[in-house]
Amino acid sequence: MSHGFDTLAIHAGQDPEARTGAVIPPIYQTSTYAQDAVGAPRLGYEYSRSGNPTRDALQECLAALEGGPVGLAFASGLAAEDTLLRTVCKPGDHVVIPDDAYGGTYRLFARVAERWGLDYTPAKVSDPDAIRAAVEPGRTRIVWVETPTNPLLGIADIAALAGVAHDAGALLVVDNTFASPYLQQPIAHGADVVVHSTTKYIGGHSDVVGGALVAADAALGEELRYHQNAMGAINGPFDAWLTLRGIKTLGVRMDRHCDNAERIAAYLDGHAKVGQVIYPGLPAHPGHEVAAKQMRRFGGMISFRAAGGEEHAVEICNRTKLFILAESLGGVESLIEHPGRMTHASAAGSPLEVPGDLVRLSVGIETVDDLLADLEQALG
Numbered sequence: 001m002s003h004g005f006d007t008l009a010i011h012a013g014q015d016p017e018a019r020t021g022a023v024i025p026p027i028y029q030t031s032t033y034a035q036d037a038v039g040a041p042r043l044g045y046e047y048s049r050s051g052n053p054t055r056d057a058l059q060e061c062l063a064a065l066e067g068g069p070v071g072l073a074f075a076s077g078l079a080a081e082d083t084l085l086r087t088v089c090k091p092g093d094h095v096v097i098p099d100d101a102y103g104g105t106y107r108l109f110a111r112v113a114e115r116w117g118l119d120y121t122p123a124k125v126s127d128p129d130a131i132r133a134a135v136e137p138g139r140t141r142i143v144w145v146e147t148p149t150n151p152l153l154g155i156a157d158i159a160a161l162a163g164v165a166h167d168a169g170a171l172l173v174v175d176n177t178f179a180s181p182y183l184q185q186p187i188a189h190g191a192d193v194v195v196h197s198t199t200k201y202i203g204g205h206s207d208v209v210g211g212a213l214v215a216a217d218a219a220l221g222e223e224l225r226y227h228q229n230a231m232g233a234i235n236g237p238f239d240a241w242l243t244l245r246g247i248k249t250l251g252v253r254m255d256r257h258c259d260n261a262e263r264i265a266a267y268l269d270g271h272a273k274v275g276q277v278i279y280p281g282l283p284a285h286p287g288h289e290v291a292a293k294q295m296r297r298f299g300g301m302i303s304f305r306a307a308g309g310e311e312h313a314v315e316i317c318n319r320t321k322l323f324i325l326a327e328s329l330g331g332v333e334s335l336i337e338h339p340g341r342m343t344h345a346s347a348a349g350s351p352l353e354v355p356g357d358l359v360r361l362s363v364g365i366e367t368v369d370d371l372l373a374d375l376e377q378a379l380g
Helices: 005-011 053-066 077-088 103-116 128-134 158-167 218-231 237-247 250-269 288-294 310-319 368-379
Strands: 035-037 070-074 094-098 119-123 140-146 171-175 193-197 211-215 274-278 301-306 335-337 358-362
Touching (some): 053 070, 053 211, 053 237, 070 077, 070 218, 077 103, 077 218, 103 119, 119 128, 128 158, 211 218, 250 274, 250 301, 301 310, 310 335, 310 368
Parallel strands (some): 094 119, 094 140, 171 193
Antiparallel strands (some): 070 211, 335 358
16 A cells, blocks of 8 residues: 555654554664574664664655665765765766755765765756766766755756666766655656755754665665665664654645745845846746656745845845854755855865855745745845
8 A cells, every 4th residue: 555755754664662652763772782692683683883773764764755665874965975976886987966066065076086086077967968978988887966956956857867877877866855755756757866965854953964865776775785884874863763753744844845935936036136046946947847847846945146246145144034044954944055155165166166146045934924024134
């Protein structure tokens, strides 16, 4: 029997605890487990890096929400990305990455993986021909995309890029952090692996850091599980429990994020102090039709360019009261940041450098009229 998204978010991997009937999975805050005999660990648990019941509950839930056979939880989104790269790639291989990727992802490729011998080429994920041109036959192991991208909210046609990747014998990896599995399920469109920073919408409350991988193929999933254990960047039990708690309300939170973002995008789109609004829900967005095809709604992230240039953008960020000046995104509270000087500072001087007049909003679930008033006074 199949279940709806919200039912899976509340129940997948989260049956009442067998001994007491507790309806919430316990926090198994333990490093090791008593074994019934030498070589006979009880229920397969021997050491919490290798397996922990709280983390297993989260992993089962993540897999169900993304529609893959294997889900894995990590200490952060970047820990998940690093484990994926070192599982799938070897020195001398090549990866195609977005030309406006998250700054931390770019740093991982440019400052860490490249020193290990992994080459990369940035390309525009909204243009399948550009991705195809960036592929190096025989060397490219992964086509890596974000959709929407961070922070320019570019939209990738997942099905089209799956075809490009698979024609080249490569895997399509989709960072689904901005959308969340509620709004978009990349595996259903041909992706091989889905990446999340669960710190963001999945956790949803700005109180826990984590990451996830969900594999479309069980064999690849088991390879990733082996490396998760071998490399050790696992999600701790309390972090897993907090993330599970956040997941239960993911659907209802995302609907409010989207409601508020749609109102704010429309307001900004007509404002004299705003040069350009970048939001996939606006019909003028170049990726609007593709986003409408593969997403349930258009998300809670908005970027815009200040009409007065970079200093005006910085002033706007410094003036808001309800929008908190902070990095990260996806929590119930609204955040504002200047990507060029904050989250994407590591991309300065590179092909991934972002415009200096760009402002990024993570629209929370507050009363939208209060958020609109805050932006009105901040824009000046």
